[in-house]
Amino acid sequence: MHMQATCVFSLRSRHRLAFLAAASLLFAPPAGAAEVKRNDLSAEDITRVEHITRPTTDFSKPERYEAMPGGAATSRNPVNPDAFSHASANLAFSEEENFKLGNALFRKLWVSSPSSTQASDGLGPLFNARACQNCHLKDGRGRPPEGNADATSMFLRLARPARTSEERQAVTDLKVVNFPDATYGAQLQDMAVPGVAAEGRVVITYTEEPVTLAGGEIITLRKPQYSVADLNYGPLGIDTTLSPRIANPMIGMGLIEAIAAADILAKADPDDRDGDGISGRAARARDHRTGELKLGRFGWKAQNASVRDQSSSAFAGDLGISTPDTPRHWGDCTEAQEECRSMQNGVQTRLGNTEAPDPVLDLVTFYSENLAVPARRDVDAPEVLKGKSLFYGAGCIACHTPKYVTRRNAANKAQAFQLIWPYSDFLLHDMGEGLADGQQVGDATGREWRTPPLWGIGLTDEVNGHTFFLHDGRARNLTEAILWHGGEAESARNAFASMTPEARQHLIRFLESL
Structure with a gap:
């Protein structure tokens, strides 16, 4: 089979049929x-x-x-x-500017509202990081907090199982992916803007389990146990599960989305x-803009169909920043967290209706792709x-x-x-x-x-x-x-x-x- 030395099949083709939905x-x-x-x-x-x-x-x-x-x-x-x-x-040379602008926004430190910076405010009020780069350090892999490392590139997903036949059907139909904790929402936020208490912090304890391999080599695996401490809004739900997630590397995401x-x-x-x-x-996933069911490709459980959906989820959940696709100005704050919900957001109406209006999400998505x-x-x-x-x-x-x-x-x-x-x-x-x-x-x-x-x-x-x-x-x-x-x-x-x-x-x- 002949392929060009550039490792790319010829892009010139008369066979450009519509992509199979x-x-x-x-x-x-x-x-x-x-x-x-x-x-x-x-x-x-x-x-x-x-x-x-x-x-x-x-x-x-x-x-x-x-x-x-x-x-x-x-x-x-x-x-x-x-x-x-x-x-x-x-x-393309014409696209390099968008990549660099997206990089700048990916590294951008968001601040709480109100702020004299205007276009950079809206952080939180509860959040896990102040910038995308803080979780995906150097666009790479996160790590658990140990030694002198903090928990910025790792957080806990919070969810409870469906309790009724109606809730189970809602998950089956992908109207929801699961049900967040009634008080603490979909993930534990260990940071907060001034005047608001952070939700709590993750606690990890390990037990060592030896495994003997062929040849007599002994490898010790560490089995983690997760809990939360310093909860500031009352107890978690009795059936709330804790799922730790570290940040995934960012490379090749556009190529993954381009796989048929x-x-x-x-x-x-x-x-x-x-x-x-x-x-x-x-896995199926709903497009954040259209609600259309598509193939899930991104996230630890393939819960997002596109790089854009993955990005808008991170803006809302990790930073507490609203975007046109996920317009939650309060991020992951729940109705039980009234003080958080009542705080001023960072929307600048002259720029748009969200804290990160277009083209912010467009540029961060392009960079990530x-x-x-x-x-x-x-x-x-x-x-x-x-x-x-x-x-x-x-x-x-x-x-x-x-x-x-x-x-x-x-x-x-x-x-x-x-x-x-x-x-x-x-x-x-x-x-x-x-x-x-x-x-x-x-x-x-x-x-x-x-x-x-x-x-x-x-x-x-x-x-x-x-x-x-x-x-x-x-x-x-x-x-x-x-x-x-x-x-x-x-x-x-x-x-x-x-x-x-x-x-x-x-x-x-x-x-x-x-």
Whole structure:
């Protein structure tokens, strides 16, 4: 198969068909993967795409273009702490200004109202961070609070289960994703503007659990327990669940949105018809502006369908800033928090009807869509190739799908028809009781999580100065992260645990090269 040296399929095509609406697929699940086809491609293109995205069986050398995980958008900049903060390499010159403006807004510190800054006020009144960058430090991965670190890049989601048949139906219909705590809302806010009391703080205690691996190696896993302290508005609801979440890396998000919904849905096997023990499910999510049901792709439980929806949720929940898509001036303040609800907001009517009116959300979304995936390192190193073979052989790619070719008709040409390597199926999987948070979020149960993409995972320490992984950062390294896998991933986890120590190191070395 011929591909240009830029790692991008030719963008010139007479076959620019309308993109297959995700909602129509979600409401009529296919009987089998073979029945799910893309309609943005010609028959010839489909054959090419199926060929190039087929998992390799040759581990003697790197695959063609494997070193460019983001296709032509891949960043070739030097590896350093800014490795996640570069623009897509193929971004049009005319769009660079929007990227830089979005970057400035992403780093912007919001302040409480009223303020002489005007366009920067509206923070909170209750909040978890003053800027997007505070959670996604250097556009990278968050961490749990320990040592001298604070809880800025980690917070607790709060939710209770449905109590009535009407509430259960509302979740089924995705009129709501769950029900927040009546007093404290959808997440615990550990900061507040002057004159308002913060809600409380997260408390984490760990117990150590030794695991013996093949070859006699003993790994200690730390099992967290979560509680809250210093609650300032009374007790939590008796059935409120606590789900810790660290901030996800920001790279490659526009490319993820450009993956054809058909390619993700084709991998769903909710009834495990093939009997492999893997039953990934597609999550549905409602578009914040239209209410249309779409394929969920973003967030730990795939609760958002687009980068824009993910961004507006963060503005409202994390910063307490209203946007045109989520116009809650009071953020996550509940009706039980009267003082919070009554405080002055930051709306400047000459600029718009929300605290972050257009084009603020537009620019932050554009920035988030165009943060480049860094180039791979050492793809031809013998130990990396051995580790890749072991990763594939252990069955890890049953969930961590290596590669896709994005839609020809993606909204931005920088993301269109690119061969990308995110290593994720973006589906929901039961990860076992060990990782269960007991909290339903839309279609995701209390045991299910979206498969996170792995690209850039090997640069976590370089960018963020730590190696904490999984949704709550409990894993202190990649080995621990793998050993926490259960449920549908238990077979792959056991395959890793039964490898020789040298083989395990090869597999980890492969992950570090991503």
